[in-house]
Amino acid sequence: MILELQNIVKDFGGLRAVAKVSFTVKAGEILGIIGPNGSGKSTLFNLISRHIPLSSGRVIFDGRDISNAPTHLCSRIGLSRTFQIPSPFTRMTVLENLLAVYSPSPLPKMRIKALEILEMLKLSRLANERADSCSGGQLKLLEIGRALMTDPKMLLLDECVAGVNPVLRQEIVALLQTLRAKGLTILLIEHDMDWVRQLCDRLIVMHQGELIAQGSFEEVTKNAIVLEAYLGA
Numbered sequence: 709m710i711l712e713l714q715n716i717v718k719d720f721g722g723l724r725a726v727a728k729v730s731f732t733v734k735a736g737e738i739l740g741i742i743g744p745n746g747s748g749k750s751t752l753f754n755l756i757s758r759h760i761p762l763s764s765g766r767v768i769f770d771g772r773d774i775s776n777a778p779t780h781l782c783s784r785i786g787l788s789r790t791f792q793i794p795s796p797f798t799r800m801t802v803l804e805n806l807l808a809v810y811s812p813s814p815l816p817k818m819r820i821k822a823l824e825i826l827e828m829l830k831l832s833r834l835a836n837e838r839a840d841s842c843s844g845g846q847l848k849l850l851e852i853g854r855a856l857m858t859d860p861k862m863l864l865l866d867e868c869v870a871g872v873n874p875v876l877r878q879e880i881v882a883l884l885q886t887l888r889a890k891g892l893t894i895l896l897i898e899h900d901m902d903w904v905r906q907l908c909d910r911l912i913v914m915h916q917g918e919l920i921a922q923g924s925f926e927e928v929t930k931n932a933i934v935l936e937a938y939l940g941a
């Protein structure tokens with residue numbers, strides 16, 4: 709297994725946003741997290757990627773306890789993520805945004821990689837445009853591109869296709885499947901259940917900070933507690 713969460717908790721003052729969540733992610737797996745707005749999904753990502761400190765619990769990535777690790781260490785050891793709300797360097801170009809990601813590789817090599825990634829994401833045309841001229845959907849794609857620049861072992865995708873058009877959403881399914889076939893592990897948050905069904909081997913369901921169910925798409929979508937809390941009858 710590549711990621712293990714042990715009883716992780718996050719309190720924001722009196723609000724318990726993540727309540728003793730434990731689960732594991734196997735190497736090469738695509739695991740989906742679903743759940744209502746405000747159920748703690750993005751907070752969980754922020755805890756895993758060390759953008760906010762844990763209140764308690766442990767995060768083990770690739771055999772290493774990263775519970776107190778600094779954020780920048782995560783990408784260096786192969787854990788990369790996108791944000792639900794993209795925050796590019798607005799006055800830099802799309803290409804420069806990719807090149808600004810930390811990498812031990814020399815710049816010419818990074819540039820080749822960045823151009824390949826832009827091609828994959830159908831953003832080549834925008835390479836030299838400023839990021840603040842991108843549409844909402846294009847910024848989502850740029851987020852994925854930035855996350856791929858570090859050649860991660862594991863990718864956390866927070867609603868990476870929200871606002872992306874249907875054709876491109878399908879292409880991203882294919883892209884993520886290809887990356888997984890090459891060994892990438894993916895943990896993703898998404899509300900679009902059809903997209904989730906196509907991609908995920910397994911699902912985790914969150915509700916009010918708690919993990920309320922896990923299993924295959926079929927198991928989870930038939931679960932009475934999940935229907936009540938999230939999907940509707």
Ligand SMILES: Nc1ncnc2c1ncn2[C@@H]1O[C@H](COP(=O)(O)OP(=O)(O)OP(=O)(O)O)[C@@H](O)[C@H]1O
Pocket residue numbers: 720723725743744745746747748749750751752792
């Ligand atoms: N920095 C913060 N300070 C205080 N409360 C926060 C903070 N971040 C998140 N919360 C609260 O934690 C809860 C979980 O928020 P979170 O963003 O994790 O939800 P989510 O499941 O990702 O929802 P959505 O599907 O809408 O993206 C919410 O009640 C939110 O208001």
Ligand SMILES: [Mg+2]
Pocket residue numbers: 749750751792866
């Ligand atoms: Mg969220």
